[in-house]
Amino acid sequence: MHVRLGVGEVEVIHVIPAGMTIFEEVHMYILVLYYSRYGAVKQMAQHVARGIESVGVEARIRTVPSVSPTTEATEPAVPEHGAVYATIDDLKNCAGLALGSPTRFGNMAAPMKYFIDSTSSLWLSGSLVNKPAVVFSSTASLHGGQETTLLSMMLPLFHQGFMLLGIPYTEPDLNTTKSGGTPYGASHYAGTDGKNPVNEEEQRLCFALGKRLADIAKKM
Ligand SMILES: Cc1cc2nc3c(=O)[nH]c(=O)nc-3n(C[C@H](O)[C@H](O)[C@H](O)COP(=O)(O)O)c2cc1C
Numbered sequence: 001m002h003v004r005l006g007v008g009e010v011e012v013i014h015v016i017p018a019g020m021t022i023f024e025e026v027h028m029y030i031l032v033l034y035y036s037r038y039g040a041v042k043q044m045a046q047h048v049a050r051g052i053e054s055v056g057v058e059a060r061i062r063t064v065p066s067v068s069p070t071t072e073a074t075e076p077a078v079p080e081h082g083a084v085y086a087t088i089d090d091l092k093n094c095a096g097l098a099l100g101s102p103t104r105f106g107n108m109a110a111p112m113k114y115f116i117d118s119t120s121s122l123w124l125s126g127s128l129v130n131k132p133a134v135v136f137s138s139t140a141s142l143h144g145g146q147e148t149t150l151l152s153m154m155l156p157l158f159h160q161g162f163m164l165l166g167i168p169y170t171e172p173d174l175n176t177t178k179s180g181g182t183p184y185g186a187s188h189y190a191g192t193d194g195k196n197p198v199n200e201e202e203q204r205l206c207f208a209l210g211k212r213l214a215d216i217a218k219k220m
Pocket of ligand 1 (some may be wrong): 035036037038039040041042101102103104105106107138139140141142143144145190194
């Protein structure tokens, strides 16, 4: 049972025999949900999370398991390293979503799409309607599909009723960047060897995107 109290929420966790009820406060959080094979999108997720937390909102960082051509294969429930795997409830109860994926042939990576395809119950219940969301991505080549990936990542989010936010041109880095950064979301040019660090402009744009998301979520 959940009882809404402004931006926060209290959840009944136990009813003790005497009939008394114990409440635990569940803080508002933004879900930073990413997939990263080689680490670039993971770095971006951390900068987005810093932006979210700069306005006092918890950033809950989660990832999704890889998918395998052998569909019966399963990964351990807890990953060996990195963020914990997201659950449907992580998504259902978030105040906003930052979704990150590497670009794969101009589109999001299969593990993230696989997770999104498991969220039909939330679509049926309308649980995600009117939550704010942003997207971010990384590519090996400068013109290898950052914008197509960001835009296509938005499509299932629109179906779920999310309200998509981008980066406004009042962010000065958007006008000067020679690597990642788009009005559709944050992006990073990792290079063909994947070794470009997330540079300062890209970091600031990740931060600005996370901050904007959290600012809007707080107003809702
Ligand atoms: C199957 C596959 C497809 C890819 N397709 C693209 C692409 O279309 N454009 C591009 O620039 N990079 C492409 N890449 C490179 C990744 O987008 C890039 O290395 C990214 O930075 C990886 O992010 P990560 O370090 O978080 O895994 C592809 C990589 C793989 C494995």
